[in-house]
Amino acid sequence: MNAQRVRVKSAARDYSVYVGEKILPQGLQSHLPPKVPVAMLVDEGIAALPLTLAIFAWLEKRASRVVRVRIPAGERSKSVEEYGRVVRQLAGAGLTRDGWIVAVGGGVTGDLAGFVAATYLRGLPVIQIPTTVVAMVDSSVGGKTGIDLPEGKNLVGAFHPPQAVLADLRWLESLPPAERRAGMAEVLKYGAIADSKLFASLAKGPPRSMRKVVKRCVEIKAKLAGEDERDLKGKRALLNFGHTVAHGLEGIVGYEGLRHGEAVAIGMVVAAHLSVKARRFKKKAAEKLKAAIRAHGLPVTHPELRWDRLSPVMARDKKATTQGIRWVLLKKIGKADLVSGVTEKKIQMALEEVREGKLPKG
Ligand SMILES: NC(=O)c1ccc[n+]([C@@H]2O[C@H](COP(=O)([O-])OP(=O)(O)OC[C@H]3O[C@@H](n4cnc5c(N)ncnc54)[C@H](O)[C@@H]3O)[C@@H](O)[C@H]2O)c1
Known part of the structure; x- marks a missing residue:
């Protein structure tokens, strides 16, 4: 894997952030156990990109099953309503306690998916795959997750450090x-x-x-x-x-x-x-x-x-x-x-x- 690694200290467990090109999808191998159920929460705006499809195809081979959840692009998705829709979709699909969350998207998807991971079944492990500059340099690292309220931004959330962050710079090629x-x-x-x-x-x-x-x-x-x-x-x-x-x-x-x-x-x-x-x-x-x-x-x-x-x-x-x-x-x-x-x-x-x-x- 052509990547540089930064270690992040966390009370729960230290983890690594990988930065480089061509990290995905293979980079998931060392972090995601085989044959576990996976929910891949992906920003709708990038759902059809080749790299997204490659991750999905890789997960389909590796995981026992993959629940794909599309998150509408934009800050509006960091809402109580969207959070409710996502956790209900996971519950409806029967995602169990051995499940993992894989978040693919910018800060919006990462923050929402992280909060879903922090709270669904009282917490599942999450791998962050940031796809914007903001998400790579900031939101995917450090474990802060959350959603907005009409009264203010990020007012509901949890600290939930990821298992790993895989920042593949190729995402930036398609970024507007x-x-x-x-x-x-x-x-x-x-x-x-x-x-x-x-x-x-x-x-x-x-x-x-x-x-x-x-x-x-x-x-x-x-x-x-x-x-x-x-x-x-x-x-x-x-x-x-x-x-x-x-x-x-x-x-x-x-x-x-x-x-x-x-x-x-x-x-x-x-x-x-x-x-x-x-x-x-x-x-x-x-x-x-x-x-x-x-x-x-x-x-x-x-x-x-x-x-x-x-x-x-x-x-x-x-x-x-x-x-x-x-x-x-x-x-x-x-x-x-x-x-x-x-x-x-x-x-x-x-x-x-x-x-x-x-x-x-x-
Ligand atoms: N948790 C934290 O510590 C932390 C830190 C900084 C920011 N944030 C949060 O991050 C959010 C902003 O994140 P953002 O700037 O990434 O915005 P975003 O997630 O809304 O993404 C911006 C847009 O880019 C599109 N996009 C994403 N990746 C793409 C790609 N590779 N190619 C083409 N289009 C792509 C998305 O569909 C979206 O329309 C805010 O909600 C902010 O509060 C959180």
Whole structure:
């Protein structure tokens, strides 16, 4: 198998993420026991791709039976209704306790399938096969699974680490350019919070090869998630840089109007402005971040960046405590920390600056 491997520490059991080309379907061999029943949950948008069909054919030979469940493309599938439909389909098909889940798709399918795996029959093992940039560098690694509620994103979920993650870069060949760009927002995020070299290598635009980039992001995620699996020590929370505003925006525009990565790009710009206001981050560095986001064809502003619109949604952010929202702010490119007590006035000012395309004021 032509792949690089990253180990992820987890209280339940450590596991590996494989990044490379031509990993699938053979890579499943070392992780999926023979003759077990398998439910393959696959994003409908990629159900007919040759690689998907090859995985299905391989599973049909290896497993005692394969239940194929198609997940409609889009964030709407991370819903209580779709979750109910999937678990009922598994129950209806008689998937038993020795069953395994194989999740094939982007972050939506991975998060939903992971949550199904965490809860159906009180938990089945899951193998994650991420097919988007976001899923490869972020959502498939670290064991967070979940669904959205109309009240907010990812409000219901479970920690359920996978048995393995198989990130075959060939999926990216069929990924629409807009999805690829959106994924690069999460990649830039890793550079901004943890690796100035990675950031510098991406500052002028997309990389020539994704292999190194994906592996480096997975390493960073593995480190932060490994040190703080349950998101209790403020380390894993750094991965939410840009996400407080992003989740707020997604909540307002109904999850469908904006890709997650696009929302994160805008959220990172707001967080950078806020970092300047907290007198910790240089204005020049904030401009650098914005320029890099632009260089990847990602948005840096949005008309809904308004406190009155965002604050009710942001108050339900998972990082919010009874003391209010905790923000991930930058000290410099490559170094972030979690900050509470940011005043409402500063947030309002940062939102206004970004909405109106102004430079950050300290
Ligand atoms: N669990 C976590 O730690 C975590 C981390 C980051 C993001 N997320 C979640 O991930 C979700 C976003 O994931 P996403 O950006 O992958 O979006 P997505 O899963 O909606 O996929 C985006 C689109 O790409 C299509 N697609 C997927 N793979 C393809 C391929 N190889 N070729 C062609 N088309 C393909 C899909 O059909 C879909 O239309 C959000 O719900 C977010 O909350 C979770």
